[in-house]
Amino acid sequence: MQNNLLGHINTPKELRLLNQKDLPQLAQELREFIINIVATKEGHLGASLGVVELTIAIHYVFDTPTDLLIWDVGHQAYGHKILTGRKDVFHTNRQLGGISGFPKRGESEFDAFGTGHSSTSISATLGMAIASKLKGEDKQHIAVIGDASIASGMSFEGLNHAGVTDANLLVILNDNAIGIDPSVGALKQYLTNVKKGTQRRNNIIKALNFDYSGPIDGHDLDKIISELERLKTVKGPKLLHIITTKGKGLKQAEKDQVKYHAPGKFDSVTGELIAKSTLELPPKYQDVFGHTIVELAKQNEKIVGITPAMPTGSSLKFMMDELPERAFDVGIAEQHAVTLAAGMASQGLIPFCNIYSTFLQRAYDQIIHDVALQNLPVVFCLDRAGLVGQDGATHHGVFDLSYLRCIPNLIIFAPRNELELRNIMYTAQLGLKHPIAIRYPRGRGVTLDWRQPYSKIEIGKGIQLKEGERLAILSIGTIAKNVSEAIEGLPVSHYDIRFAKPLDEALLHSIFKTHETIVTVEDNVVAGGFGSAILEFVGIHNYKNTIKTLGVPDSFVEHGSAEELQALVGLDVEGLNQTFSDLIK
Numbered sequence: 001m002q003n004n005l006l007g008h009i010n011t012p013k014e015l016r017l018l019n020q021k022d023l024p025q026l027a028q029e030l031r032e033f034i035i036n037i038v039a040t041k042e043g044h045l046g047a048s049l050g051v052v053e054l055t056i057a058i059h060y061v062f063d064t065p066t067d068l069l070i071w072d073v074g075h076q077a078y079g080h081k082i083l084t085g086r087k088d089v090f091h092t093n094r095q096l097g098g099i100s101g102f103p104k105r106g107e108s109e110f111d112a113f114g115t116g117h118s119s120t121s122i123s124a125t126l127g128m129a130i131a132s133k134l135k136g137e138d139k140q141h142i143a144v145i146g147d148a149s150i151a152s153g154m155s156f157e158g159l160n161h162a163g164v165t166d167a168n169l170l171v172i173l174n175d176n177a178i179g180i181d182p183s184v185g186a187l188k189q190y191l192t193n194v195k196k197g198t199q200r201r202n203n204i205i206k207a208l209n210f211d212y213s214g215p216i217d218g219h220d221l222d223k224i225i226s227e228l229e230r231l232k233t234v235k236g237p238k239l240l241h242i243i244t245t246k247g248k249g250l251k252q253a254e255k256d257q258v259k260y261h262a263p264g265k266f267d268s269v270t271g272e273l274i275a276k277s278t279l280e281l282p283p284k285y286q287d288v289f290g291h292t293i294v295e296l297a298k299q300n301e302k303i304v305g306i307t308p309a310m311p312t313g314s315s316l317k318f319m320m321d322e323l324p325e326r327a328f329d330v331g332i333a334e335q336h337a338v339t340l341a342a343g344m345a346s347q348g349l350i351p352f353c354n355i356y357s358t359f360l361q362r363a364y365d366q367i368i369h370d371v372a373l374q375n376l377p378v379v380f381c382l383d384r385a386g387l388v389g390q391d392g393a394t395h396h397g398v399f400d401l402s403y404l405r406c407i408p409n410l411i412i413f414a415p416r417n418e419l420e421l422r423n424i425m426y427t428a429q430l431g432l433k434h435p436i437a438i439r440y441p442r443g444r445g446v447t448l449d450w451r452q453p454y455s456k457i458e459i460g461k462g463i464q465l466k467e468g469e470r471l472a473i474l475s476i477g478t479i480a481k482n483v484s485e486a487i488e489g490l491p492v493s494h495y496d497i498r499f500a501k502p503l504d505e506a507l508l509h510s511i512f513k514t515h516e517t518i519v520t521v522e523d524n525v526v527a528g529g530f531g532s533a534i535l536e537f538v539g540i541h542n543y544k545n546t547i548k549t550l551g552v553p554d555s556f557v558e559h560g561s562a563e564e565l566q567a568l569v570g571l572d573v574e575g576l577n578q579t580f581s582d583l584i585k
C-alpha cells in the first residue's frame with residue numbers, strides 16, 4: 001500500500017489520479033490530519049469527521065470547481081478545504097488572519113457559496129442550477145445538508161420549488177441523526193422510519209418530485225462513488241440519503257457527539273478533552289441564564305423556555321432537564337420559535353425565547369409582525385451578542401441593537417454583568433406590558449458571587465458608574481467592563497445607559513447639560529445602534545455637545561479571538577483608553 005497519500009494531494013485533480021482502492025487510506029489520513037490540527041487549534045470536529053468519505057467521493061466523482069458544491073452551514077467542510085488547496089494553511093483555521101472556519105467565496109474557487117447559517121444550501125444550489133440552465137452551461141450542482149438543517153423551513157421552501165423544476169440539482173442528505181444536540185421533531189422520526197425500511201411507500205422526498213435514492217452507508221466509499229456516478233447521469237432534482245456517524249474515527253467523538261461538535265482542545269491520540277481549570281472563574285452568561293430561568297420557572301408556572309436547536313449552547317438544557325414539559329427545543333426553526341413564543345404569550349404564558357443574536361436575523365418579520373405589532377410580552381434572550389470570536393463574520397451578534405431599535409413597542413436591554421442579567425429576567429417575568437430583548441455575550445462574566453437576591457429593574461433607567469468632568473462616556477452592555485478599566489485614573493464620567501430603548505431621557509438631559517463631550521460605546525455596529533439613538537436624541541433636543549460614537553465599524557469583521565477582534569475595532573481597554581485620553585488632552 002502506498003504511504004502518505006494526502007501529502008501528495010493538494011487539489012481534487014490530484015485526488016482523481018488515485019486508484020479507487022486507495023481512497024480508504026486517504027480517508028484515514030484526512031481524518032488524522034483534521035484531528036491533529038483541531039486538537040490544538042480548536043474548531044468544529046464531529047461534523048467534518050463524519051463526512052470524510054463523502055468529501056473524497058464528491059471531489060473524486062465530480063469536476064469541482066466547475067461542478068458547484070455547496071456545504072450547508074459549512075462547519076463540516078474541513079476535509080473539503082484540505083483537499084482543495086488549503087492543506088498548508090489549515091493550521092490557521094478560524095484564527096486572526098487565517099482561513100475561515102466556513103466556506104467562503106473569496107477564499108477559494110472551490111467554495112461556491114459562503115455559509116455559516118444553516119439551511120441555505122438547497123435554495124442557493126437551485127439558484128445556481130437555474131442560472132446554469134439559462135446560461136446554457138452543462139454542469140452539476142450539489143448541496144450537502146444535514147438532517148437537522150434540512151428540517152428548517154427554508155430547506156423545505158427550496159425543496160418545494162425544486163420539485164417543480166427540471167433543474168440539475170443533487171441534494172445529499174447527510175443523516176447522522178444529530179444536530180449540535182440530538183435532532184428533534186417529526187422529521188427525525190420519519191428519517192428513522194426510512195432507515196428501518198418502514199417508510200418505503202410514503203416517501204416525502206419522492207412526493208416532492210425528487211429522484212430519491214438511499215439510504216446508503218456514507219462511510220462506504222465504493223457505494224457512495226458508484227451512486228454518485230449513477231446520479232450524474234440522472235436529470236432533474238435528485239436526493240441521495242446517506243447515513244453517517246458524527247465524529248467517525250475518534251472514539252470519544254462518536255460517543256459524546258454533543259461535546260465533540262466543537263470540543264475545544266483535546267489530546268489527539270487519546271481523544272480526551274484537555275480540561276481548563278474553571279475554579280474561581282466567573283460564570284458564563286449562558287449558565288447564568290440557564291440556572292436563573294430554572295429558578296424563576298419553579299416559582300412562576302407561566303414561564304416557558306424556547307430554543308431553536310441550541311439547548312446546550314444557550315444552557316436552556318438546564319430547564320429541559322428539570323422542567324421538560326415547559327422547555328422546548330424546536331430544531332433549527334428561528335421563525336417558528338418566535339411565532340410560537342407569540343402564540344404562547346397571547347395565551348398568558350411568559351415565553352423566554354432564547355436565540356443567538358445572529359440567528360434571530362432570520363426571524364425579523366416574526367419579531368415585527370407577530371410579536372411587536374401585537375405588543376405581546378415575549379422575552380427575547382439574545383445570546384452571543386457582540387463579537388463572538390472564531391466563528392467570524394457569519395456569527396457576530398453585532399447588528400441586533402440596530403435591527404431591533406426601529407421596532408415600536410420593543411424594550412431593548414443589555415446587562416452590564418451577571419446580576420443585571422438575573423435581575424432583568426426576574427423583572428420580565430413579573431409581567432411587562434411590552435416585549436423585551438435582552439442581549440448578552442458569549443462567555444464568562446465578571447461576578448463570582450452571582451447568585452444574589454433578585455431586585456426589580458426600573459424599565460428605561462440608566463445609572464451612573466463614575467463621576468468626572470467634561471467627558472461623559474455612555475456605554476451599553478458588558479463592554480462597560482472595558483470602559484471601566486480604560487478610564488481608571490481619568491477624570492471622566494461613566495454611565496451605563498442599560499436600555500437602548502426606551503432611553504433614559506431625564507438622565508441624558510442631565511448628562512448633556514454637565515459635560516461638553518459625549519462618547520458612546522457599544523459592541524454593535526455604530527450604524528443604527530446605541531450611538532445612533534443618542535445622536536437622534538441630540539438632534540431632537542438640539543444639543544450642541546461634541547459627540548463621538550464608538551462601536552463596530554460599517555464593515556464585516558472576520559474571525560479571531562474575541563479579544564483580538566475587540567482590539568481590531570478599538571474596543572479593547574488599550575484602544576478605548578487611547579481614545580478617551582486624546583479627547584481630554
Ligand SMILES: Cc1ncc(C[n+]2csc(CCOP(=O)(O)OP(=O)(O)O)c2C)c(N)n1
Pocket residue numbers: 047073075076116117118145146147148149150174176178179180246308309310332334359362
Ligand atoms: C440558522 C442557524 N441556526 C442555528 C445554527 C447553529 N447550528 C450550526 S450546526 C447546527 C446543527 C446542524 O446539524 P446538521 O444539519 O444535522 O449537521 P451535522 O452537524 O449533524 O453535520 C446548528 C443548530 C446555524 N448555524 N444556523
Ligand SMILES: CC(=O)[C@@H](O)[C@H](O)COP(=O)(O)O
Pocket residue numbers: 044073075116180262313384388391442
Ligand atoms: C456552526 C455553528 O453555527 C455552531 O456550531 C456555532 O459555531 C456555535 O457557536 P457557539 O460555540 O458560540 O455555541
Ligand SMILES: [Mg+2]
Pocket residue numbers: 146147148174175176177178179
Ligand atoms: Mg446531523
